Amino acid sequence: MSLMHLSFYSAFTLSTLGLAFHRTHLVSALLCLESMMLSMYLALSTGPAETLMTSSTLLPILMLAFSACEAGTGLAMLVASTRTHGSDHLHNLNLLQC
Numbered sequence: 001m002s003l004m005h006l007s008f009y010s011a012f013t014l015s016t017l018g019l020a021f022h023r024t025h026l027v028s029a030l031l032c033l034e035s036m037m038l039s040m041y042l043a044l045s046t047g048p049a050e051t052l053m054t055s056s057t058l059l060p061i062l063m064l065a066f067s068a069c070e071a072g073t074g075l076a077m078l079v080a081s082t083r084t085h086g087s088d089h090l091h092n093l094n095l096l097q098c
Contacts, residue, residue: 004046005043008042008043011035011038011039012036012040014035015033015035015036016032018032018035019032019033019036023090024090025088025090026074026078026081026089026090027078027088030074030078033070033074034070034071037063037066037067037070041060041063041064041067044056044059044063045060
């Protein structure tokens with residue numbers, strides 16, 4: 001395993017651990033999700049460049065599009081929850097009350 005693959009795996013693992021253990025604010029959860037998507041995008045974009053395979057070059061672009069949609073939806077949820085609940089703490093958000 002090369003050093004580049006190790007850095008992608010470690011970035012994804014650290015962002016997953018950050019999402020699992022530091023769930024206090026919605027902003028920190030969204031930031032961890034964005035770092036997961038960034039590490040997956042970088043891994044998918046460097047893969048075809050290393051193997052000189054041109055057939056899988058569309059996959060990173062689709063991943064980037066889904067990441068942008070996820071970021072927009074997350075920010076809309078952040079604004080909506082801040083307006084209705086007064087803060088972005090995750091313990092204030094309860095799905096049974098909505």
